[in-house]
Amino acid sequence: MVILWGWFATLVGLLLAQPAHWSPSAIVLAVAVRTFLQTGLFILGHDAMHRTLVPGIPGLNDGLGRLALMLYAGLPFGRCRRHHLRHHRSPGSLRDPDFRLASGDGPLPWYVRFMGHYLSLNQLALLLISWFAVAGLLMVVEPQRSMNVMAFWVLPLVLSSFQLFVFGTYLPHRSGGPAAAGSHSIQSLGYSHLLSLLACYHFGYHWEHHAYPAVPWFRLPELRRSVSLDLV
Numbered sequence: 001m002v003i004l005w006g007w008f009a010t011l012v013g014l015l016l017a018q019p020a021h022w023s024p025s026a027i028v029l030a031v032a033v034r035t036f037l038q039t040g041l042f043i044l045g046h047d048a049m050h051r052t053l054v055p056g057i058p059g060l061n062d063g064l065g066r067l068a069l070m071l072y073a074g075l076p077f078g079r080c081r082r083h084h085l086r087h088h089r090s091p092g093s094l095r096d097p098d099f100r101l102a103s104g105d106g107p108l109p110w111y112v113r114f115m116g117h118y119l120s121l122n123q124l125a126l127l128l129i130s131w132f133a134v135a136g137l138l139m140v141v142e143p144q145r146s147m148n149v150m151a152f153w154v155l156p157l158v159l160s161s162f163q164l165f166v167f168g169t170y171l172p173h174r175s176g177g178p179a180a181a182g183s184h185s186i187q188s189l190g191y192s193h194l195l196s197l198l199a200c201y202h203f204g205y206h207w208e209h210h211a212y213p214a215v216p217w218f219r220l221p222e223l224r225r226s227v228s229l230d231l232v
Contacts, residue, residue, distance in 0.1 A: 003040035004064075007071065010034055014152040015134065020144055027151070034156035036198070038072065039163050043201045043217050045069035049081040052216040073157060074123040074130075083117055088213055091173070091186060098169050107174075111165050127157075167199045172206030186210050193221045 010033060019027050047053040048065020055061070062077065069075040083097040090096050097117040131149050138145040172187055189196070189204035196202045202220040203209060208227060215223050 003037060003044060004068065004071075007034075007037040007041055010037060011153060015138060015148045016145065017148065018142075018144070019148065019151065030152065031155055031159070034152050035159040035163065038156045038160035040201060041068045041072040042160070042164055043203070045072060045075070045077065045080065046084065046203075047216050048077070049084050050213050050216075052214055073119060073161075074126040075118060076123070080118055088210065091210065098173075107166075107170055110170065111162070114165055114169060115161060163200055164203075168203040168206070172204065188224070196221065 010030075014030055014034065019030070022030075044053060045065045045068040048061050048068065051058060051061055053061045053064055065081075066077040069077050069080060087096050087098045091098075098114055131154060134153075135146040135149040138148065167189065171189055186207050188207040189199070191199060191204055193202075196204050201217045203217065205220045205224050208215070208220055208223050211227075212223055
């Protein structure tokens with residue numbers, strides 16, 4: 001709820017702000033906070049896909065997941081859930097919508113294909129309509145504020161999509177390679193817990209997430225410590 005309300009409060013507050021009077025560092029900080037909260041929306045939706053957002057209450061779990069993904073980028077919860085669970089069942093295979101072991105693509109084509117599985121033309125049209133509508137309303141109040149839509153709504157979404165892709169998909173899967181014939185190895189990023197949180201809500205601990213998908217994002221550091229102790 002902190003992530004949901006934080007996203008909404010910062011969006012409204014910054015859309016109504018006058019950043020023309022701010023220092024560059026303050027603008028960068030505001031964009032960074034918005035990006036972090038934007039990524040948090042997808043993480044909530046992601047945990048809802050695994051039914052760990054509100055365990056034991058599937059209706060509320062799925063409802064909050066739908067809300068989080070709708071606010072994130074107008075994403076449909078059902079389709080995202082089907083694609084993501086397929087990624088967990090067949091990582092690195094031709095059935096994996098997030099990563100194909102045999103593709104050999106560079107990061108940019110990989111990113112485009114990755115986004116294409118989750119963001120359709122209909123969702124993109126919905127986003128554009130929302131942005132232009134809000135920018136038009138702000139322009140009536142004060143023309144300069146219409147630029148806040150680009151700075152504090154559009155840009156954080158674009159940066160968040162890169163953040164999710166790089167730290168939640170590209171780096172953990174890129175260097176994994178085949179552990180054995182016909183299989184795919186997933187690696188975790190060796191970041192400190194604070195850096196892991198800032199990078200992508202601990203989803204750099206990717207092996208742990210794939211091995212224990214029922215563990216929510218905020219318990220991944222604890223799981224990582226536990227697994228490391230078991231391996232010693």
